[in-house]
Amino acid sequence: MRKMIVGERKPLAEIAEMLEPFRKVCVLGCGTCVTVCLAGGEKEASETAAALTLLAQKEGKDLEISTHTLLRQCEYEYIDDYAEKLAEADVILSLACGVGVQTMATRLQDKIILPGLNTQFMGYPLQQGVWAENCLGCGDCVLDLTLGICPITRCSKSMLNGPCGGSQDGKCEVSKDVDCAWHMIYERLVKMGMESRMETIQPPKDWSTSHHGGPRTIVREDVRLENRE
Amino acid sequence: MKTESRLEKVLNAGHFAVTGELGPPKSSDIETLKHHAEAMRNHVESYNITDNQTAIVRTSSIGVAASLIQMGLEPNVQMTVRDRNRICLQSDLLGAVSFGVKNFLCLQGDHAKFGNQPQSKNVNDLDxxxxxxxxxDMRDEGIFIGGEKMDHPLPSIFLGAVANPFADPFEYRPLRLAKKIAAGAQFIQTQCIFDIDRFERWMAKVRELGLHKKCYIMGGVTPIKSIGAARYMQKNVSGMIVPEELITRIKGAEDKKKEGIKIAVETIQRLREIEGVAGVHVMAIAWEEVVPEIVESAGLYPRPTV
Incomplete structure (x- = not known):
């Protein structure tokens, strides 16, 4: 899996603070996206548990820590398989993304689930140790217009009609570390002989298909189970 | 349809136009701004009022425009898409027109990261x-975004945009200007011109595309107040090119401020020679008091009666 939800573990002090009222803690890794981005898999769950144990010892706190890793915290069937093993803990520190944390909290109504990560974005590994955001999930993909470079995500101003006046030497005004998406789009269109596309005035975007339209649900009647409750 | 905009009338009459710029303060006390406006009353056609420039909270552009109109002066209200969604932008346009604003400058706006509220949400609902x-469309078709008819058509307004010949990709920049004209730009103000050779190369392409005949292009001119100011623009202001030679020239001058003014005047004189340049936009932010001297030294005073 190359595409993924990318996260970063919260600072240990913040985690320790949210765990303050609890004694039996389960640090729960997630085996999919956050494993690949080295933020919340089995290895990170063990490391986090070890660091918390050390901190508790230092502060003289009685903390009982267990660790487990679920293949996917964002699917009920995987959670259900594991529910028994989680029964002991007062609290579960989930190292899944926000989706996993919430799915867990929905499925395990009697448990307290706390987030151990800051979920960052949908992206891909640019190189070893570097991840880049490249999709905002706006619900109305425009990658056909730009030949595979998303201006909504990768232009700091989500512009749809070309680069702003802050683009210089291929870089965004926001940071020399950020490539100007429209500079890249322009060069790609030129390469493909399709730069005349940039002459079309793209109308205001329909943001109602994105989160701005409210929380989204997809219903696929064709794959729903008939006797679903 | 013609507006009563003085700026538009001067440009339509074929005069070389001059606009000024006023940056609202970080307070509601705009007395100093009004004083500066008064001081260049007879030297500029109209005044750009910046819209929370560099993403720093200031008195609103439309608020200041109301004061200028009370003084009998003409504002060019700058509107960025950074802080307002389409509901607010359309509503603010109606509000500003309702008390007599005629000129609007449509901008993207610096990213909020540069300002004093870097944690804010960048809106960018529109670009x-x-x-x-x-x-x-509100003016010509009487419709809002989405096609709904307005209750009454909008009185004519004069629409402006910006162009930056110093941004990249360079070869795309004239095409971007063409697109802005197609979108509705009637006048253009450029980024501050320090690298005039590059500006001339840009203008050559603009003329080749015939764009100078489809809109009025006003060259941006900023007097350099000090070496520090020049260095700041060179390194920290996005989309600017300040050639090293210019800084060397000021460094070598006995009276550095005088040299800065001299360079601005020379720039204006050179711009007047370039075919297709219809005027200058003098941006002397935090040095407004020198605008009359620059305009007079450039031979642009008195301003024409229209």
Whole structure:
């Protein structure tokens, strides 16, 4: 899996603070996206548990820590398989993304689930140790217009009609570390002989298909189970 | 349809136009700004009022425009898409027109990261191109975004946009200007011109595309107040090119401020020689008091009666 939800573990002090009222803690890794981005898999769950144990010892706190890793915290069937093993803990520190944390909290109504990560974005590994955001999930993909470079995500101003006046030497005004998406789009269109596309005035975007339209649900009647409750 | 905009009348009459710029303060006390406006009353056609420039909270552009109109002066209200969604932008246009604003400049706006509220949400519901087209449609078609008819048509307004010949990709920049004209830009103000050779190369392409005949292009001129100011623009202001030779020249001058003014005047004189340049936009932010001297030294005073 190359595409993924990318996260970063919260600072240990913040985690320790949210765990303050609890004694039996389960640090729960997630085996999919956050494993690949080295933020919340089995290895990170063990490391986090070890660091918390050390901190508790230092502060003289009685903390009982267990660790487990679920293949996917964002699917009920995987959670259900594991529910028994989680029964002991007062609290579960989930190292899944926000989706996993919430799915867990929905499925395990009697448990307290706390987030151990800051979920960052949908992206891909640019190189070893570097991840880049490249999709905002706006619900109305425009990658056909730009030949595979998303201006909504990768232009700091989500512009749809070309680069702003802050683009210089291929870089965004926001940071020399950020490539100007429209500079890249322009060069790609030129390469493909399709730069005349940039002459079309793209109308205001329909943001109602994105989160701005409210929380989204997809219903696929064709794959729903008939006797679903 | 013609507006009563003085700026538009001067440009339509074929005069070389001059606009000024006023940056609202970080307070509601705009007395100093009004004083500066008064001091260049007879030297500029109209005044750009910046819209929370560099993403720093200031008195609103439209608020200051109301004061200028009370003084009998003409504002060019700058509107960025950074802080307002389409509901607010269309509503603010109506509000500003309701008390007599005639000139609007449609901008994207610096990223909020540069300002004093870097944690804020950048709105960018529309982009600058879409803002131009929206205002054009409100004026020419009497419709809002989405096609709903307005209760009454908008009185004519004069629509402006910016162009930056110093941004990249360089070869795309004239095409971007063409797109802005298609979206509704009637006048253009450029980024501050220090690298005039590059500006001339840009203008050559603009003329080749015939764009100078489709809109009025006003060259941006900023007097350099000090070496520090020049270095700041060179290194920290996005989309600017300040050639090293210019800084060397000021460094070598006995009276550095005088040299800065001299360079601005020379720039204006050179711009007047370039075919297709219809005027200058003098941006002397935090040095407004020198505008009359620059305009007079450039031979642009008195301003024409229209």
């Amino acid at each position: 600058s191109m879409q803002l131009l087209k929206t205002f054009k």
